Amino acid sequence: MEMLCRDRYGSFPLSVFKVWSCTMCYSYLFRDSMELRADMPKPQLVAINGSRYPPGTVFYPDIQNTTIARAVCNSLDDFNCGRWTSCCRRAVECCEEQNHDPPPSFEEDEYCPRTWDGFGCFKDTRRSGVAVINCPTYIEHSNPAADATKICTENATWFRDPASKQEWTDYTNCVLMQNFMTLYKVGVACNAISLILLLPSCVIFMAFRQLRVQHRIQLHTCLFASFIFTNGVMICWDSLVYKDRLEKPLEESVMHINTVGCRILYTASRYAWTCNFVWMFLEAFHLYRLIVHAFKVPKSLKLYFIGGWVSPLIPVVSYAIIRGVRKDGSCWVHHAGGFEWLIYTPNLLCIMANFFFLGSILWILLTQLQSHPNEPSSYRRALKATFILVPLFGIQLVLVIYRPPQDWTGSFGYEILVKVVSNTQGAIVALIFCFLNGEVHSNIGGVIPMTMKRGPLRADIVASNSMSTQCTTDVARTHQVRNGGGSLTDNKANYIALSTIDKDTPNGMYNRK
Known part of the structure; x- marks a missing residue:
């Protein structure tokens, strides 16, 4: 029966x-x-x-x-x-x-x-x-x-x-829709904070000739631009597609209708993220190259620009063509199986390479950089370098590569962590490499009227010689050690701009080397 x-x-x-x-x-x-x-x-x-x-x-x-x-x-x-x-x-x-x-x-x-x-x-x-x-x-x-x-x-x-x-x-x-709305708000807030810090950073870098002619600053500007693009695209995506799906019935949502604009916006987000990974790789590669091939600075960054903005198009366009041929719906947000590795592979390779570059740089700082009696030890310099280079190289993203099972009790907290770590990277690098950078302070200080330079504020500016300037100066000194001496100021194209604030100059004046 x-x-x-x-x-x-x-x-x-x-x-x-x-x-x-x-x-x-x-x-x-x-x-x-x-x-x-x-x-x-x-x-x-x-x-x-x-x-x-x-x-x-x-x-x-x-x-x-x-x-x-x-x-x-x-x-x-x-x-x-x-x-x-x-x-x-x-x-x-x-x-x-x-x-x-x-x-x-x-x-x-x-x-x-x-x-x-x-x-x-x-x-x-x-x-x-x-x-x-x-x-x-x-x-x-x-x-x-x-x-x-x-x-x-x-x-x-x-x-x-x-x-x-x-x-x-x-x-x-x-289905706790409030959790998804919280994720939306956290994502938009983090992206907005990054934009607020990144936009003036790019303006500052481009406004001062002493900054914008340096290869290092040009690379920073491109990396910042990729963050700006990513943050802007993600705010548009979250506001126009994600929030729409939370507030409307499935059949009325933009995601279900699967409009052309929705698919273009999704493709733009994949391109923006891939650009981020490539520019982080180029930052790490450039610094590593300067250490290994001391003073052999590239005359032009054209290949860097092509690699940073054009190479991500190859996997992203291929991915978009495949999704279009498959006639996938839901704005392509659902997993495409093995085809997702068209995007994952170059991004993971960039992170893996940056791990190697970071390890090599720290090893050189610890073993080959001679210490001056009045300077921090090699270990302190390495610690500073780690703090500075980890967000620049995107190493912190390994925290959110693995996605735990959905039934894990901490899954919502993990999603919050993903939003914060991924979307605030631009804000962190803008703080470290612009707003807390002593070299930037010295250039901005040059346009401040002399009357504003006198008094307590001036002392604060002098004391703010940033960790990023110090760390990269250490790298420049590594070039000197590896090549048997020589003045750090001999090469104007050196990785580090040397017109930083000199704390020992009488009357608080600038030492223009």
Whole structure:
């Protein structure tokens, strides 16, 4: 005799239940927003106008029939296909559990029967009790660490919704929209803070000729520009697409409509992030090259500019073409499987290379840099270099490379960490390499009227010779050590600008070397 399986609408033979439950999974998950519709009360899906299938085409969605399952998945992207198939498989597992689990030890009128409710599987539950399951991962925006509950009434029947008169389960705790809104606010705030600091930094770098002619400052400016581009694009994405999806029903959201502008904005965000990684790599490579090939400074940075702005187009354009050919929906935000490595690979290679460059630079600082009696030890200099170069090289991003399982209790805190670490990098490097940079202070101080230079403020400016200037001066001195001496000021194209504030100059005047 064929097994009977119960759901909220009654008990069905296994062969019927498999088709019925898959039909309902499709209907519950996508709410008539896809190319197929559940033809209630029949256990079938029907193609509508605009579908890739002729209107009226009928499918009986049995997950164990690979041909039918593939045909249904063709109406979905890979992400949603995975959600739907997971729901169908869980329904079949629930049916098997209903038939294989031993019967309850109490009387039939003392409990609510085991059942499949369309999303979850519930065991026999005593009357006036509450059945609890973990929130299914295939529910959109679900938090698997939260619980869904189903009430068994005093009459030993499952609670019914007063409006629909159907058995009802409380899944409201599974999707905490407030958490997603918090992530939106944190992301926009971090991006805005970075923009507020990055924009004036670029203006300062370009306003003073002594700064803008240096290769180091030109590279910093390009890196800052890539951060500005990324922060701006992410604010647009979060405000126009992400927030829209949180506030509107699925079928009305920009993400579901999958507009051309939405896909262009998503592609721009992938390009911006890739530019960030490449420019961080170029910063690290340039510094490492200067240490290894002392005083052999490149005459031009054209190759750097091409590498920083043009090379990211290769993987990003390839990725966009593939997503377009696949006709992926949802603004391409869902995972594209192996094709994602077109973007991941160059970014990871940049981070790996920067680890090598940082280690090599610190090793040289510790082993080959001669200490002056009045200067900090090599270890202190290495510590300063680490503090400065880690955000410049993007090493801190390794903290957010691995994404823990969704059912981890700290997943929301991790998402906050991702937002902060990723979106405040621009603000940190702007502070270190511009606003706290003694060389920048000396140039700005040169345009301040002399009357403003007298007094306590002047002393503060003199004392602010930055760690970034000191650290990179140490690197310049490393060139000297590795090449057997020579003045640090002999090469005007050196990595470090040497017209910094001299604390020993009488009357607080500048020492223009």
